[in-house]
Amino acid sequence: xxxxxxxLDRVRPNFQEGGKLSRFWVVFDALETFAFxxxxxxxxxxxxxxxxxxxxxxFMVIVALIxxxxxxxxxxxxxxxxxxxxxxxADPLTYRILEKLGIGAWKVLPLVVVSYxxxxxxxxxxxxIRKHAINEGFLVSGMLIPLVMPVDVPLWxxxxxxxxxxxxxxxxxxxxxxxxxxxxxxxxxxxxxxYPKQMSGEIWIHNVGASKxxxxxxxxYTGATALGELAGTVGKSASDPAVVATMAQFEPGGMFSWxxxxxxxxxxxxxxxxxxxxxxxxxxxxWTGIGSWRIMLSFLLGGLGMAFLFNLAAANAYMTLPPLHQxxxxxxxxxxxxxxxxxxxxxxxxxxxxxxxxxxxxxxILIRVVNPAYPEGVMMAILFMNVVAPLIDHYVVQGNVRRxxxxxxSAQQQVAS
Amino acid sequence: MSRTIRIRKGADIRLKGRPTxxxxxxxxxxxxxxxxxxxxxxxxxxxxxPGDRLQAGDVLFRDKNKPRVAYLSPVSxxxxxxxxxxxxxxxxxEIEADGADGFRSFPVLDPxxxxxxxxxxxxxxxxxxxxxxxxxxxxxxxxxDRPRAVYISGFSSAPLxxxxxxxxxxxxxAFQAGVTALAKLAGPxxxxxxxxxxxxxxxxxxxxTATAFDGPHPAGNVGVQIHWTQPINKGEVVWTVHxxxxxxxxxxxxxxxxxxxxxxxAGGSEHPAPGHYRVRLGARMDALMGGASYSxxxxxVSGDVxxxxxxxxxxxxxxxxxxxxxxxxxxxxxxxLTEGWLSPGLDKFSLSRAFPTWLLPKxxxxxxxxxxxxxxxxxxVTGQYEPxxxxxxxxxxxxxxxxxxxxxxxxxxxxxxxxxxxxxxxxYACTSKMELQHIVREGLDMLQTELG
Numbered sequence: 001x002x003x004x005x006x007x008l009d010r011v012r013p014n015f016q017e018g019g020k021l022s023r024f025w026v027v028f029d030a031l032e033t034f035a036f037x038x039x040x041x042x043x044x045x046x047x048x049x050x051x052x053x054x055x056x057x058x059f060m061v062i063v064a065l066i067x068x069x070x071x072x073x074x075x076x077x078x079x080x081x082x083x084x085x086x087x088x089x090a091d092p093l094t095y096r097i098l099e100k101l102g103i104g105a106w107k108v109l110p111l112v113v114v115s116y117x118x119x120x121x122x123x124x125x126x127x128x129i130r131k132h133a134i135n136e137g138f139l140v141s142g143m144l145i146p147l148v149m150p151v152d153v154p155l156w157x158x159x160x161x162x163x164x165x166x167x168x169x170x171x172x173x174x175x176x177x178x179x180x181x182x183x184x185x186x187x188x189x190x191x192x193x194x195y196p197k198q199m200s201g202e203i204w205i206h207n208v209g210a211s212k213x214x215x216x217x218x219x220x221y222t223g224a225t226a227l228g229e230l231a232g233t234v235g236k237s238a239s240d241p242a243v244v245a246t247m248a249q250f251e252p253g254g255m256f257s258w259x260x261x262x263x264x265x266x267x268x269x270x271x272x273x274x275x276x277x278x279x280x281x282x283x284x285x286x287w288t289g290i291g292s293w294r295i296m297l298s299f300l301l302g303g304l305g306m307a308f309l310f311n312l313a314a315a316n317a318y319m320t321l322p323p324l325h326q327x328x329x330x331x332x333x334x335x336x337x338x339x340x341x342x343x344x345x346x347x348x349x350x351x352x353x354x355x356x357x358x359x360x361x362x363x364x365i366l367i368r369v370v371n372p373a374y375p376e377g378v379m380m381a382i383l384f385m386n387v388v389a390p391l392i393d394h395y396v397v398q399g400n401v402r403r404x405x406x407x408x409x410s411a412q413q414q415v416a417s
Numbered sequence: 418m419s420r421t422i423r424i425r426k427g428a429d430i431r432l433k434g435r436p437t438x439x440x441x442x443x444x445x446x447x448x449x450x451x452x453x454x455x456x457x458x459x460x461x462x463x464x465x466x467p468g469d470r471l472q473a474g475d476v477l478f479r480d481k482n483k484p485r486v487a488y489l490s491p492v493s494x495x496x497x498x499x500x501x502x503x504x505x506x507x508x509x510x511e512i513e514a515d516g517a518d519g520f521r522s523f524p525v526l527d528p529x530x531x532x533x534x535x536x537x538x539x540x541x542x543x544x545x546x547x548x549x550x551x552x553x554x555x556x557x558x559x560x561x562d563r564p565r566a567v568y569i570s571g572f573s574s575a576p577l578x579x580x581x582x583x584x585x586x587x588x589x590x591a592f593q594a595g596v597t598a599l600a601k602l603a604g605p606x607x608x609x610x611x612x613x614x615x616x617x618x619x620x621x622x623x624x625x626t627a628t629a630f631d632g633p634h635p636a637g638n639v640g641v642q643i644h645w646t647q648p649i650n651k652g653e654v655v656w657t658v659h660x661x662x663x664x665x666x667x668x669x670x671x672x673x674x675x676x677x678x679x680x681x682x683a684g685g686s687e688h689p690a691p692g693h694y695r696v697r698l699g700a701r702m703d704a705l706m707g708g709a710s711y712s713x714x715x716x717x718v719s720g721d722v723x724x725x726x727x728x729x730x731x732x733x734x735x736x737x738x739x740x741x742x743x744x745x746x747x748x749x750x751x752x753x754l755t756e757g758w759l760s761p762g763l764d765k766f767s768l769s770r771a772f773p774t775w776l777l778p779k780x781x782x783x784x785x786x787x788x789x790x791x792x793x794x795x796x797x798v799t800g801q802y803e804p805x806x807x808x809x810x811x812x813x814x815x816x817x818x819x820x821x822x823x824x825x826x827x828x829x830x831x832x833x834x835x836x837x838x839x840x841x842x843x844x845y846a847c848t849s850k851m852e853l854q855h856i857v858r859e860g861l862d863m864l865q866t867e868l869g
Contacts, residue, residue: 053791
C-alpha cells in the first residue's frame, strides 16, 4: 500500500492551491481520506483517540442495510414473476432465484446509482464551495433513498427528489449533522406530495401497468400494496363484500398474511417489505451500538399500543387488524430501524429517545389508519417527530436543570437555618 | 467504616507499559524550571532576576492578581533564564541547580495547634497555594476564599496511573500533618479523602472523611468524587489538592523546608523502563525517560495520556503532573483495509462496539499511537459521551451551550462542577473528534471573566 500512497503523494500537488486541478481538491481529499486515515496526530487534549470515526459508523449502517437490499432485490423479481403468472405462491421461494435477482437488480441498481450519483455530486459541489471535507452522511442516505422507493418510479423523479432532499433538507442547514429532518424521508415525502399521481397505483410491481395492457396480468391482480388495499376499506361497512374480500387477504394463507408480511413476499417499496431482513439489520445496529435500541423498542411499543387501542375501538375493518400484523406492514419496521434512529434528527437525550420513539410509533399507526389519504403514515410520523425532537429534548434538559436548581435552593435553606 | 460509592460509568483504557512498583531515583537534572503556564490563569510578576543565587524555597515570582500567592524555586542554584514567548509571555523560569540542595528555612508549626491564619500564612509564604486548585473553574485557589470543603483524591484511575501506596511510602507522616493543616482551612465539609475500596494506604489517617469509590476511570477524578459526595452549587467553592502536595505541605509546616519531591509514574509502550521515578518538581523530562532520547517517532506526554501535555526536547515535567508516558507517534497514514476504518481493528482499543475490543479478553493491553483516527466532523452520533461521563450532567448539551457562548445555559447545565479533565474520556470516545477539553476550558474561562 506504500506504492498507492506514493502515487497519491505524487499527484497531490496538482490538486493543491495553485495546481491545475485545484478545483477538484475536494474530490481528491475525499478519495485520499477514504483510502487512508490521514496521519493527523493529536496535539490538544487527549493524546490517544478511539479508533471509531464517522466512516466506520456509517459503514456499519450500510452493512445493516444489506439484508434489506438483497431481499428487496429478490422480491422485486419475485413479485414481477408472480404478477404475470410465471410462478405461483405454491412454488418454493428459491425457484428461479437467479432470474428474480436479475430482474430485481435490473430495476434496483439504477435507482442506487442515480441516488448516489446525484446526492454525492451535490455534496461534492457544496463541499467545494464551502471548502470543507466531504462528510460521510450521504453514504447512508444514498442507500436509504432507493430502498424507500417503489420499484417502477421514474429515474428522473428519484434524481429530482434526491437533489431536493440533499439541498433543502441538509445543505441549507449546514450539511451532515446540522439537518433537522431525515434526508431520505424528505426525498420520499417530496415525491409523495409533488407527484401524487405518479406515486400511487401501478408502480409497486415492476411493469404491472404494461402487463395489464398486454393481458399478461394474472386475473384479480391489482398490484396494490397491503396498506393501499386497507385504505380502500375505510368508509365502508365491515360487512361490505369488497371489504370482506380485502380482509380475507390478511388471514393466514392470504396474500398479506402475517407470515408473508413478516418474511416480506408482498409488494411494497424496495427495502421495506421484509420485517425479517430489517430485523437482522436492527440486530447489527444494536449489536454494534450504532442504532439506538431505546428508539427502536419504544417505537415498536408505540405502534403496538396504538394498534391495540384501535382494536378496542374497532370502528371499521382496518382497526381490527391485530397489532402484531399492523407493525409488519408498510414501512413501519424500516422506518423504526433505519429512519427514526438517525442520530442527527432524533431526540438526543436518553429519556427523550424513549418519548420520541413511542410517539413516533403511535403516530405512524394513527395516521395510517385514520387518514387513508396517507397510507405511508410512518413517513409522516417520523418527519413530524424529527421536527418535535428538539422540543422533547428541551423538556428533558429542563428537568435536569430543575433538579440542579432544587439542590441549590435546599443548600441555600440549610445555610439560612 | 467508610462509605463506598459505586461509579458505573467510565472506562479503563488498558495501555501497554504499565509502571512497575519499583521506585528509582531519577538522574538529577542540571536545569529545573517552573512554567507559569502550568497554573491556569496566572500572570507572573517576577521577583528574582537572572543571575540571582537561590535556595529551594526562595520566591521566583508572584501572581499579579493575587500577590500573596508565591511561586518558589524547587532547587538551590542560580536563576538562569526567564524564557519568554509571544507578547513576552513568560513560558518558563529556569534555574541552574548547584547540586548543594540547600533549603531556605521556614518557621516550623504544629498544624494541630496552629490557628487558621497561621497555617494560611505559612502555606502562602511556603509556596503551597499554587498547588491548591479550586472548583469551580479548575484554577489555582484564592487564599481569601473559605472553601466549603477540601477534597483529596487518594488514587488515580487514569491510564498508566501511579500507585499511591508506592508514591506515598514513607511519607504518610507528612501527609497526616498536611491533612491536619488543610482541615483548619476547610469549612463545614472538612477534608474529604477519596480512596479505593480495600486499599489500606490511608488507614491510619485522621481528620479526613474517607469515602471509597469503586469503578472504572474517572472514579479517581476529584470532580467525580465531589459530585457523588456533595455536588458544588452555584456560589460555592471547594479546594482540591493532590496527595503528594499534601505531603509537601506537611513537610513544610513540620520541617520548615519547601521540598517538592515527586514520585512520578512513567510508562507507555515506548518507555524502555516503566516504573516510578523519584524527581524534584521542575525536573527535565529526560530524567524520567529511562535512558531513551527524544525522537520524532515517540510522543512524550507530561501527565496522563488523556489530559497531559506534549513535551518537546528540552522540556520539563509539568508542575501539576504526577505521571508521564511515552507513546508511538501516529504520523503514518493508515490504509483503510489494514489499519484504517475498514480494518478488523483487533489492535484498536475502542469504546464503540463497532470494533471488536469488547469481545476480546479484558486482560489484553493495547499499544495506541497518537493518530487522530479520523477527521473532525460535526456532532452526528449521540449517546456516546454519557456512558463515560459519571455526572448527572448532560455532556452534549453543556458542550453545545459553551460553543454557543451561552453563559446562562452553561451555568444552568452544571459547568460549575466540571473541569476539562472530566471530559477527557468523552473526548477519547468522540466519533466526530471534538476537542472537548479545550472547549470546556474556554467555557470556564468565559464564565470566570463574565463573573469578574
